[in-house]
Amino acid sequence: LLAVATITLLTVAASATTAGACPAVCRCSGGRVYCNDRGLTAVPEGLPPGATTLFLQNNRIGDAGIPARLGRLPALRVLYLYANALEQLPAHLPPALRELHLQENNVRGLCRRALARAPLLERLHLDDNSVSAAGIEEDAFAENRRLRLLFLSRNHLSSVPAGLPPALEELRLDDNRIHTIPLRAFEGLPALRRLVLDGNLLANQRMADDTFSRLGNLSELSLGRNALAAPPANLPRARLRRLSLAANAISHVPAGALARMRALERLDLSDNNLTTLPRGLFDDLGSLSHLGLRNNPWFCGCNLAWLRDWLRRRAPPRLEVRGLLCQAPARLRGLPVGELRGEMDACESPAGGGAGGAGGGTVTGGAAAVSPAVVAASPGAAATPGLWVQAAPGGALRVRWPPAPPGASLRLSWLRPGGGAVTETLVRGERGEYVVRALQPRAPYRVCLAALEPPAAPPLCAQA
Structure with a gap:
């Protein structure tokens, strides 16, 4: 009996x-x-090596207060360090x-x-910190090929981080x-x-037209x-189920903005x-x-009567x-x-004229050729010799230019003389064409195209 008790005690001791x-x-x-919730200023000593969640x-x-021994816990999979006093990873x-939780540091x-x-990191929570764009190394995520969730809400970012990992499912x-x-x-x-971008300073002229177009699996934006x-132009269409555009300054929606979004379930334009x-x-x-x-x-008025009829007869049940x-x-x-x-x-008509940018009407005037001015090209690239602007169906303007070298970025802007602020967008030079939509019916517009490099290059402009 004594031998059995001794063996049992030794077994328990070995297990412990x-x-x-x-x-x-x-x-x-x-x-x-x-x-x-212990008031600790450092990770305590003596953590069990078999710990999986800390x-x-x-x-x-x-x-x-983060010792090197923390990195020697071979089984640790989940670490909660939120609401502490950390200033770096x-x-x-x-x-x-x-899974790493670093919120509220x-x-x-x-x-x-x-x-x-x-x-092997899959989830990184960095909400409510002081992360800035300059503070993120360009290749910060190069070794994190499995990262699926990245939360950077309520930080100090001025642009989207570069070099995001390819397995990312939620940002x-x-x-x-x-x-x-950026492009x-x-x-x-x-x-x-x-993809959640609420509560930032985004405007149409500071986003390229194809910003979201390649996100073919996006279900929520x-x-x-x-x-x-x-x-935004060229939104992903195949799998998008939720789209929120609430609390912006949207005054017009182009006619085809939601075309082919057959999976869309929730749309907020409030x-x-x-x-x-x-x-x-x-x-x-x-x-x-x-x-x-x-x-x-x-x-x-009559411009909105179609929506009343759609709600009665054609809307999803x-x-x-x-x-x-x-x-x-x-x-x-x-x-x-x-x-x-x-x-x-x-x-x-609403007070002030127009119908709030419904996207209808026709812009008068045919094709407009530009003056002999030329946009200076980037080093090693051919100069842009011309700009053409002509009316397009649906009250739009089609803008064309000779394709620029791959990777070149151009700034396209348009203005209704005497009618408000300039609207801008970035376009890829190699596209050679852009359609400006949602314009004021029967109004003249001045359209300009400028290379981004060198910055002093004079723009090409035309009016139609």
């Missing part, structure tokens, strides 16, 4: 040694170690780590050396200071399904609370400056179940429409559009 003792300040259960959130741990990450940058220690960049999306910013992200005057919408805008949206139209200055209330003319203010009858047949 293998599992490792639990630090006195923590609580251990299975592979989980709970050291959170909770260190809500402490006062700074950069100096931990330098000693465990090699098997899959003061992390300022991301370096390749630190992230390379966790090549959150909301509530930053992003005002520019090809989202190239090489075939798996991206959810959120661009609320920006400075967009119209939906809190914009829309008075009307182009006929047939929703014709392809057979899967639509939620349409947000709140807080727009809807003008209930389970569609929920929110906020489609008349704001003008005064006699119809506050009335739901879907309940109106003959009251919308009158073709009155």
Whole structure:
């Protein structure tokens, strides 16, 4: 009996040694170690080597409190370090780590050396930090080929980080200071399904036309609370299910902006400056179940009568429409559009003229050739010899130029003389063509094209 008891005690002791003792300040259960909310300034000693999840959130741990021994926990897969006092990524990450929570710290940058220690990382949470675009090394994610979720909400980013990992499925960049999306910013992200850019400083003229076009698997795109005057061009269509454009400055939607979006289920255009919408805008949206139209200055005249009829006869059967209330003319203010009858047949115009950029009408004037001025080309490239502008169907202007060398970027701008601010967009020089839509009917426009390099190059301009 004594021999059996001795063997049992030795077995238990050996098992305890293998599992490792639990630090006195923590609580251990299975592979989980709970050291959170303890007022710690450093990672405690004596962590069991078999730990798989380590909770260190809500402490006062700074950069100096992350010891090298943390990187020697071979089984650790999930690490919670949010709400601490870190100013940089931990330098000693465990090699098997899959999930890292660093929210609510003061992390300022991301370096390749630190992230390379966790090549199996799949989820990185960096919300509510101080990460800036300058603080992210260009190849910071080069070793993180498995990273699927990257959360950078509420940081100090001014542009989209470069070199994002190709396996990325969800990217959150909301509530930053992003005002520019560089060309090809989202190239090489075939798996991206959810992209959140709410609460930034984005405007149409600071995004290239093909910014989102290559995201063929994107199912959710959120661009609320920006400075967009119209939906971005060339949105992904095949699999997009949710699109939020709420709380921008959108005053017009081009007629084909939502064409072929047959998978779209939720569309939010609330809190914009829309008075009307182009006929047939929703014709392809057979899967639509939620349409947000709140807080727009809807003008209930004949230009919007098509939408009333569509809601009655052709809308998807389970569609929920929110906020489609008349704001003008005064006699119809506050009335739901879907309940109106003959009251919308009158073709009155909103105060100030026009129909809020419905995208209809025709721009007068034929093709316009440019003056002999030439846009200077980048070193080694041929000069651009001409610019042609001509009317196109649907009240648009077709702008053409001789194709530039691959990779060249041009700034295209257009202005209605005496009619407001210049609208700009970046285009690829090799395209050789661009169609400007949603223009004021029967109005003249001045169109200019300029090379971005050298910056002093004079633009080519034409009027039509």
